[in-house]
Amino acid sequence: MGKTGWGLTLDNSDQPIEELRLNNPAVYSTMSPPVDGDDKNPHRNVVNEVDFFSACKANNDQNIIVVKKENSHGTESDVNTGLHLLTTNSDQSSVDDGGSSSSEDKQGKNKLKILQFELEKMSTENQRLRGMLSQVSNNYTALQIHVANEMQKQQNQKVDHESEIVQKQLIELGPTSHDSLSEERTQSGSTLNPVELSKNGDKTSKRNGRECTPDSDGWVSNKVPKLNLPKIVEQSNESNMRKARVSVRARSEAPMITDGCQWRKYGQKMAKGNPCPRAYYRCTMAVGCPVRKQVQRCVDDQSVLITTYEGTHTHPLPPAALAMASTTSAAASMLLSGSMSSTEGLMNQNILARSILPSSSSIATISASAPFPTVTLDLTHNPNQYQRNNNPTQFQVPHQGPLLSQNFVPTMAMPLQSIAGDDGATRYNQSRFSGLQLSHDKESRQPLAHLSTPPQYNKGFADSLSATTAAITADPNFTAALAAAISSIMSGGNTTAMTTSHVTKNTTTTLSSIVNNHKD
């Protein structure tokens, strides 16, 4: 993997010029052929390499001029210049050292002006990079939702196909084999006519039927007629979507975390073993949106709010809601795709672990226990403490035996965390993931109270993507993590939507360079 040393940090507006001087030569030393002092004319190449963004051409043209001056003095034979303007100025001053004091003043003023100009230029560049990062973030979350929807569509088609085959078999075999086929369908996890199910007194079939039939899941009203087979097939997919749950544990004094969506409370129940009632909400941002969530305080630590999301939004989401929605949607989709077979499921859980919970500082638990596969994101942990004891680049599948070691690819969990507080950087430091733990028994997972973060951190999710961007740009490590995520995803083949954007592509190049710089 070739290193690209784009040395600009995303939040360098306040940085001294010296840092830029140190970093920028790396860009040219790595992204363009080495420029020797007496080369014919490397500047054109340099410009081409620097020209990440078309809008930047004017600035680069400025660079050309300055670089020519630089080399014309011949004071730095091995300068890989580009933005190396300070060197130019110092060179000039050194040439004019023998002049009068007034000329020194002029030189000083010129130097100052050039410095100011350079600073402004960098600030502009930085702002543009921030904007692009924000756009990348938006694109990525949108892409996540799109992928989730596509996966759901594929599942729908698959189940529809199975349904057709079953219907053909029913026609061919006649009514006598009807019941046995129903049983087969039940056990294979495909759709089953609930009327036939009710005929079947076998308890095993009944249990399977709960997992596979639409009426078993609350997405579809219990009172909905259940005789129409195609409808049931359709509903079954919907209920499949609903089965996957994403649970978020966060400290909050508020009765409900603000995740950018509008919710309507439709019920409240006392759950067994918990003195705090469980509240049921459904999304009201669009009519018919199937997304629901349950909110309940943790029995062991009532400052911890457990929010469980189910379903996928069927409507456009505001930026503030995209992070959470895409996270839950992706988690649900991947969990569902992972439920196809045990091997595939395990594999997909690994993918899930990487794509949903990878950022390195929160506990994530995937529960495969019935009736609903659930991913739990634990945002209540102090990442610094936890990271001392857990290698953030590894995650475990306890029931699988050997430790599966993988490099994390931070993705969706970061915007999720980033909206979890008021101050971006602080929020991130307090809530970023500290590790990943996969478990097949959600009941056995105990909250780690000793790792708690201060309760004030999660007074409510700030519903601003700009806040997310601020959090990203404020922390270079976070930036690197995000860069790794995006560049990894894009280089890994998920580039269909992203490559359509020139800005996005360039930003990814930039971000991947940031990652490499951080690795160094």
Place this chain on the structure above:
DNA sequence: CGCCTTTGACCTGCGC
């Protein structure tokens, strides 16, 4: 007046 919350009733699945 419309939206939201509250709350008791109801339905369903599951264990015994």
Place this chain on the structure above:
DNA sequence: GCGCAGGTCAAAGGCG
């Protein structure tokens, strides 16, 4: 079959 628990519905009331 019965009871329990989870989940949902819908009427009633509150609030802006």
